[in-house]
Amino acid sequence: MVEVSEQRGPRKRATMLDVAAAAGVGLRTVSRVVNADPTVGSHLVSRVQAAIADLDYVPDERAQQLRRGRSGTIGAAVRNLADAHPVLDAVDRAARAEQLALLAVSTDDDEDREREAVLAMCRRRVDGLVIEPIGLRHDYLAAEIDAGMPVVAVDRPAAGIAVDAVISDNASGIGMAYRQLAVHGHHRIGYLGDDERIFTGRERAAAFRACVAAGGGPLDGMVHPGPLSAARITAVLDGLRRAGATALITGNAETTIEVLRQLGPDAGRLAMIGFDDFPLADILRPALTVVAQDSRQIGAVAIDLLVKRTADPARPVQTVTVPTELIPRGSGEIRPEEVG
Template sequence: MRDVAALAGVSLKTVSRVVNGEAGVSEALATRVNRAVAQLDYRHNLTASNLRRADRRTGTLGLLVEDVANPFFADIHRGVEDVASPRGVAVMAASLDRDPEAEETLVSAFASRRVDGLILVPTAQEQGYLASEIRSALPIVCVDRTPRGVRVDTVLTNNVEATQQGVQHMLAQGHRRIAYIGGDSRLSTARERHSGFLAAMAAEGARVRPDWVSFDSLTIDDAHGEVERLLALPDRPTALFTAQNFLTMGAVRALREAGLEHEIALVGFDDFLMADLLEPAVTVVAQDAREMGHVAAEILFRRMDEGPGPTTVHVIPSRVIPRGSGEIAPR
């Protein structure tokens, strides 16, 4: 910048004014400065600018999800970007991989980089560590999972109700022998979906068989193994509910291998690409992940602009998409 000023024969401050598009610089000087900028490959240093600036905004926000490569979280990411990008805000994204320590470490890393705000999919048991960030006025929004031990704005699906609808969908076909395959039981989503399952079963007076309810399947293979186990039981279920996208995929594979995909009903939580082209097509309870990202980012920007206030919980609607697998009647 010093070089630019020298070449254009003006002061540092004038270069600053031109670079920032401030008013009050004559046409002639502005073009002279711009020419010097181009000639010297000068690039405005946003980090230094931010240091001195009054509003102290870095134009950057942090996004912490379980895995940026998981389609559900990738959609959330894209939703956040859709809102951030037009405002000139860059998104730093990171994957936590269910590691509670990574969560704290990365929040800290982003805070040190002075992100303007943070969007977090909680994975640790407890988010009390966020208290110090909140005290230092860092706006934070949680998505998908309810944080514990701290009050922040949150964007959620109504997991209880959504699961209830999905299970009810099979109950309505006459199924009573329904198995449930759940994800990481330490997560609020897994617990809520399990409650939804129990509520739906109770509402119809259907018996919940403990050996047909499992937790902590994390991968396609876990769910595949779990469904294999269920299908090998002498007395097996007539329907399955899988509580997460990868689990549904594992169940599809296991049913297919057993040749039972047209015998046993299946409803899964989360939509996924190709679900409609499988045979049978897979009935799902779909969340709108991208919309969740949109809303989370909008809430975050509002907080950044308007400062603290009472925290809100925003519920994004979900819906059952009947495609075939969920409409198989019990024998």
């Protein structure tokens, strides 16, 4: 005998009318309770909340968004989602604390992709934008900003528009790294960093040149900003060896990791300090000395500025510079005579 089991259809989702009927109140009272209206009496709040719990009622977020004129969502455009992104993680944590959902996209270091992604989020009517600028101009956002869209730039300022920004103290970080190597006896120090079309690449390379000039060291053949590629880094490392460099400062985590990959077991034979900390840097042998950015603070400040800009669109534009920290772990403390 074939056993036939009876299956019930999906349970109908409770509506606000169902809640009103179960609680014995008017529809408007349920709406006021759902929207946390403080003028509703506590006895009515209790009745409505009990009915909501009994019926498993879930408010229609889309309807609430229409009433509020806000989506409860902010957009974030960052360089690369495929890699670990501590600042994006911090932005997400800070956004959640403000009961904001985060919609994130990757710009892949491409100006056209950045514009396309950012404007797509604007069309979806996000309540604000956090961007890690790549393009040389961002005035395509001017109309959105004029219409009330709050925008905060992280890691580097946006160009062509006046928006709030949160950046790290790049010059101080490079200065700490250079002095740490100099204190440990290095005079021929190389720099390998990001493309100077990017604000952080430009700032860090300029800070390195200023340190070398102040310290009287050689600049010729020692400063190498440019796009991240394995072939370029191979060529730079070969050139630095021929130039007699005994130490190296790398301009970001991606560059540092590629350098370590190429050096392999010989990584300990070069004094090295990386700008940006990253997971596992502390378990290398020797462990990697880094200039660490305060990602948690950057994310928290970015969301704070976004919330304040939303509340007061006319407030003065602000750029917040977050301090960096040198974390000595061993690789930056190798002396020239120990370099092979």
